[in-house]
Amino acid sequence: MVPSQTELLYDLGLREEVCGITKFCVHPEEWYRSKTRVGGTKDVKTELIDQLRPDLIIANKEENVKEQIDSLSGKWPVWVSDVNNLEEALSMIRDIGNMTERTSAASQLISKISTAFQQLPPVRKKTRTAYLIWKDPYMTVGADTFIHSMLEKAGFENMYSDKTRYPEITLEELKAAECELLLLSSEPYPFRQKHIEELKVALPGVQLLLADGEMFSWYGSRLLKTPAYIQKLREMIN
DSSP states (O other): OOHHHHHHHHHTTOTTTOOEEOTTOOSSHHHHHHSEEOBOSSSBOHHHHHHHOOSOEEEETTTSOHHHHHHHHTTSOEEEEOOOSHHHHHHHHHHHHHHTTOHHHHHHHHHHHHHHHHTSOOOSSOEEEEEEOBTTTEEOOOTTSHHHHHHHHHTEEETTTTSOSSOEEOHHHHHHTTOOEEEEESSSSOOOHHHHHHHHHHSTTOEEEEEOHHHHHOOSGGGGTHHHHHHHHHHTOO
């Protein structure tokens, strides 16, 4: 019931075992086309899940709705993750590997992800950065989020590390706080180049870049690709 964990299950080799996914589980594409879709992460169709009669439901504290998870847990085995940083993501991968009898594959994946992050070169100076996840109102990320953890790993200084969860902010606040880099995420709000052009007028002197939201917020096997993406993003910064 979590897109990044659906992709993880695929990469752990659970091709036949997975019977249902959400409509947002777009990776891998072959599963998106062939697996039963049980609604969205926030509006799961419990009747479809009941028809699948699962041995295990994998959910997440932030991604899914507590009331729906509680209802499902009364009928089926449910495991709920809570991932707010890289270390917790690696622990989650290990737990899912153990539960699905893919312990060895999970251990190899954890090792590869850890090595990739360790090989990221250190940065000399952290860039004062804000990461936008939403528009109207503009929303960013606080210190208790997985995205914040990725910003830290990338060597960026999250300007809103004194906040929690997803605070609303204004462009005036960004200017006053001397933002150097503004990252506009591709999800959950689909920021595009047109939004950069609009913001250039309001934020002169601030570097504006589109960011791949999957690389900053997906905490499954996609983490293998994140360090290389981070390095490319660093090279784009003035």
